[in-house]
Amino acid sequence: MIIENGYLEEKIKVGGGLDPVTHMPIKVSYSYGEKIPCQIRQVKYDNLANSSGIDYIQSSYTVLIESDVNSEAIRLTGEGFTREFSIIRKNILTRVGLIKLTV
Numbered sequence: 001m002i003i004e005n006g007y008l009e010e011k012i013k014v015g016g017g018l019d020p021v022t023h024m025p026i027k028v029s030y031s032y033g034e035k036i037p038c039q040i041r042q043v044k045y046d047n048l049a050n051s052s053g054i055d056y057i058q059s060s061y062t063v064l065i066e067s068d069v070n071s072e073a074i075r076l077t078g079e080g081f082t083r084e085f086s087i088i089r090k091n092i093l094t095r096v097g098l099i100k101l102t103v
Contacts, residue, residue: 002064002098006078007035010071032075039064040078043102061085063101074103 009032016028041062049058061076075084085103092099 002037002039002066004037004039006038006040006076008038008063008065008069008101009033009035009075009077010069011073011075011084012071033071035077036065036067036069038076040076059083060088061103063103064098065101066098068099069101074101076103 012031012033014029014031015026017026018024019026041064042059043062044058044060046058049056063074063076069087069090071087073084073086075082087101087103089102090099091102
């Protein structure tokens with residue numbers, strides 16, 4: 001059981017490959033799947049990150065979900081934010097029947 005405080009959407013690749021007639025590459029586009037309820041916990045947030053004189057926000061989150069995700073990237077919608085993240089690590093918590101994502 002999770003305490004829902006946000007939603008996760010899988011990033012889905014649409015198109016791509018080669019055109020069978022012209023043998024030219026087909027442009028890849030992306031869409032998002034259905035909203036999956038999840039529990040989002042912020043692990044790290046650094047508003048003062050800097051690289052080569054460029055400021056950026058560095059953040060990392062732990063996400064608990066009840067159903068499996070087969071995507072490399074996700075979009076998280078929580079309280080006051082919507083961001084896209086790459087999945088860094090995926091752990092299956094068999095004793096509680098949940099999946100833990102580190103993004």
